[in-house]
Amino acid sequence: MIAERSSILQHPDVSIANVYEWLTRHSAWSLPGGIHEGGRALFTWVRCPSASHPDAHPSAYLNHKKNWVECRACGFEGGIFAMVVGAGEAENYAAAAKWVESQLGIKPAERPALDEQPDMRHFGGIGLPNERKTATYTYTDLHGKRLYWIHRYDGDPGADGRSKRFTVHHQTSGGRYKKGYGPDGKVPYRLTSFARAHAERRVLIMPEGEKCADAIEDLDLLATTIPFGTNSKMIESWKVYFRLVPAVLQLTDSDEEGRAAAAHRAAWLKRNGVFVRTVDLAPERNDGFDIWDWKRERRHISSVTLRTELTEMLLRPALR
Ligand SMILES: [Zn+2]
Numbered sequence: 001m002i003a004e005r006s007s008i009l010q011h012p013d014v015s016i017a018n019v020y021e022w023l024t025r026h027s028a029w030s031l032p033g034g035i036h037e038g039g040r041a042l043f044t045w046v047r048c049p050s051a052s053h054p055d056a057h058p059s060a061y062l063n064h065k066k067n068w069v070e071c072r073a074c075g076f077e078g079g080i081f082a083m084v085v086g087a088g089e090a091e092n093y094a095a096a097a098k099w100v101e102s103q104l105g106i107k108p109a110e111r112p113a114l115d116e117q118p119d120m121r122h123f124g125g126i127g128l129p130n131e132r133k134t135a136t137y138t139y140t141d142l143h144g145k146r147l148y149w150i151h152r153y154d155g156d157p158g159a160d161g162r163s164k165r166f167t168v169h170h171q172t173s174g175g176r177y178k179k180g181y182g183p184d185g186k187v188p189y190r191l192t193s194f195a196r197a198h199a200e201r202r203v204l205i206m207p208e209g210e211k212c213a214d215a216i217e218d219l220d221l222l223a224t225t226i227p228f229g230t231n232s233k234m235i236e237s238w239k240v241y242f243r244l245v246p247a248v249l250q251l252t253d254s255d256e257e258g259r260a261a262a263a264h265r266a267a268w269l270k271r272n273g274v275f276v277r278t279v280d281l282a283p284e285r286n287d288g289f290d291i292w293d294w295k296r297e298r299r300h301i302s303s304v305t306l307r308t309e310l311t312e313m314l315l316r317p318a319l320r
Pocket of ligand 1: 048049050053055059060071072073074075076
């Protein structure tokens, strides 16, 4: 039995991709999600083949190197025979081997056409290959009450070529965790720093991204940022927060996209009566250099010195 099973698995046409297509009539290759080797993806995202999971999204991935399937939504996973059993075509591995053998006798021309591709629109909601959570940013109201969290995941490049993704969660009054911003909606990062800038008559520094805002706050300065920075528009209701602060000192990412986004935000702030200055840390660069990179280059310098250096650098152009 074991010998019969392994001999079928060694057939050149028996792969997780082919068996997936025989089982589901969906393409196994339409949504590459992983590293490419010899022109082919090592992973592809597919609708889950499990009979107990009606999957409208591409929630599962096929690992073509290991001939393995794994569903991120329902947890279904296994090799070729496990997939045949899970799809409801066979009761056990021996029957699955027989089913695979029967499929080998069908000529490609005699097979029904494959269905359309997995829906790309859902790709942002599912995981990247080999991803891990690398950061969680807590958003609060002016008084420090938690409103929502943004989680960052890094992994191998997905179908759209990006190697990071973000999710947003909030906690309901009943204590449950749900997707999305929650009843108070999207707010700028570190609203408590707006309150402090107001009370202490201090400048609020606004770089691109939470990582940079945190790096500035680590130096005992006040910072904020806009969730999903470059791609995000200023929201009308944010006027009330920005009008609290005496001045906003904006730090642009040193590339075209960053400078354009900063110019947009500066125009919005001015239109709403907020004093704003924009500083480009490296006007000669175009590689996305930011305050976090600046700080990393100076990691052997004490934070007191760094704070002085940064304050001088930021205030100098403002005093011109
Ligand atoms: Zn599933």
